[in-house]
Amino acid sequence: MKKVGILLVNLGTPNTPERSSVRKYLTEFLMDNRVIDIPYWKRSLLVKGVIAPFRSKHVAKEYKKLWGEDGGPLLVHGRSLEKKLNEMYRSAGIQVTVQLAMRYQNPSIQAGLEALREEQVEKIVVFPLFPQYASATTGSVAQKVMEVVSTWQVIPSMEFINSYHTHPLYIDAFVEKVKKDIEKYKPEHVLFSYHGVPERHITKLNKEVRRKNNPYDYKVACKETSDLIADKLGLSRPSYTTSFQSRLGKDPWIKPYTDATIESLAQAGTKNLLVVSPSFVADCLETTLEIGEEYRELFESLGGQKFHFTESLNDDEQWVEAIFNIINIKNSNRLSVSKIHAA
Numbered sequence: 272m273k274k275v276g277i278l279l280v281n282l283g284t285p286n287t288p289e290r291s292s293v294r295k296y297l298t299e300f301l302m303d304n305r306v307i308d309i310p311y312w313k314r315s316l317l318v319k320g321v322i323a324p325f326r327s328k329h330v331a332k333e334y335k336k337l338w339g340e341d342g343g344p345l346l347v348h349g350r351s352l353e354k355k356l357n358e359m360y361r362s363a364g365i366q367v368t369v370q371l372a373m374r375y376q377n378p379s380i381q382a383g384l385e386a387l388r389e390e391q392v393e394k395i396v397v398f399p400l401f402p403q404y405a406s407a408t409t410g411s412v413a414q415k416v417m418e419v420v421s422t423w424q425v426i427p428s429m430e431f432i433n434s435y436h437t438h439p440l441y442i443d444a445f446v447e448k449v450k451k452d453i454e455k456y457k458p459e460h461v462l463f464s465y466h467g468v469p470e471r472h473i474t475k476l477n478k479e480v481r482r483k484n485n486p487y488d489y490k491v492a493c494k495e496t497s498d499l500i501a502d503k504l505g506l507s508r509p510s511y512t513t514s515f516q517s518r519l520g521k522d523p524w525i526k527p528y529t530d531a532t533i534e535s536l537a538q539a540g541t542k543n544l545l546v547v548s549p550s551f552v553a554d555c556l557e558t559t560l561e562i563g564e565e566y567r568e569l570f571e572s573l574g575g576q577k578f579h580f581t582e583s584l585n586d587d588e589q590w591v592e593a594i595f596n597i598i599n600i601k602n603s604n605r606l607s608v609s610k611i612h613a614a
């Protein structure tokens with residue numbers, strides 16, 4: 272069997288929670304033309320002149336709330352996941368090395384790939400920690416990985432797992448967590464809140480892949496994930512909703528927006544709400560603070576009484592096993608081209 276390397280990739284984290292590191296992180300992130308897809312000169316003015324210098328103050332404060340001895344939440348959860356997966360392969364007697372990388376800042380994709388090359392792996396499986404495909408996340412990770420390996424003399428066999436938003440093991444991992452919270456809190460309504468993207472991203476992508484219910488259309492994919500989780504929980508509409516959070520800037524993002532949805536739910540008399548965020552497989556600023564603090568305050572200010580949030584998958588055993596089985600090294604070893612789990 273070929274020696275395989277797995278590159279687990281999440282979004283990124285500043286090196287420290289200080290404003291200067293956060294500014295550097297935001298600059299690298301938002302200068303990616305898959306994230307802010309406008310001409311370079313405009314993006315440069317906007318990001319370097321406005322967003323990074325101003326936003327870094329507030330974001331640094333937010334990171335400081337969640338920063339621990341071992342770094343920010345995405346790094347801490349990612350390292351633990353990496354360790355547990357390495358142990359799982361070792362105990363299964365499969366020769367695999369798992370490396371965590373971040374698309375922006377550190378540990379970098381370049382360092383992760385080079386560590387795998389040092390291990391003399393013959394094949395690399397890239398597993399983005401983004402279940403739903405988006406050009407801004409999964410697409411950007413794939414582009415960066417290709418940029419790095421394209422400089423090598425020997426390009427190993429590569430597999431890009433570019434979507435797993437309907438994979439039963441990913442769905443079940445969330446179902447188990449939400450089921451426990453439903454039993455505990457007995458919410459009247461479950462809100463599935465995903466990170467949003469600008470509408471323009473989806474329009475561009477749908478010009479490229481012209482398929483009904485295109486699985487790479489992020490909005491379609493998020494709704495499919497919600498429906499699958501809801502179905503397994505025995506929930507039916509209107510007792511659950513899908514919405515989109517974390518928008519940035521003035522352009523229209525995909526709707527409905529989470530804040531507007533929470534407002535409507537509260538105004539319609541919902542008192543007990545559970546929020547689940549399946550686009551994040553690790554807790555981070557956008558879950559713990561945006562949902563756990565901002566949206567809680569919003570709901571309560573409009574008469575809501577009980578606001579609950581389901582923790583993400585982080586390094587749960589069930590999630591570790593799910594990744595192990597989604598990647599399925601024994602089968603994937605026979606393949607040398609990209610495999611799409613969603614289609």
Ligand SMILES: C=CC1=C(C)c2cc3[nH]c(cc4nc(cc5[nH]c(cc1n2)c(C)c5CCC(=O)O)C(CCC(=O)O)=C4C)c(C)c3C=C
Binds near residue numbers: 306330407467
């Ligand atoms: C145009 C801007 C952005 C797009 C498009 C975008 C897409 C996108 N992002 C994630 C996942 C995460 N984003 C996170 C933080 C974050 N996202 C943006 C902007 C865009 N994201 C910013 C500016 C930030 C930084 C924080 C802030 O300023 O609000 C994070 C959390 C990082 C952490 O906590 O350490 C994640 C994860 C997805 C999945 C996605 C598209 C589908």
Ligand SMILES: [Fe+2]
Binds near residue numbers: 466517
């Ligand atoms: Fe984001």
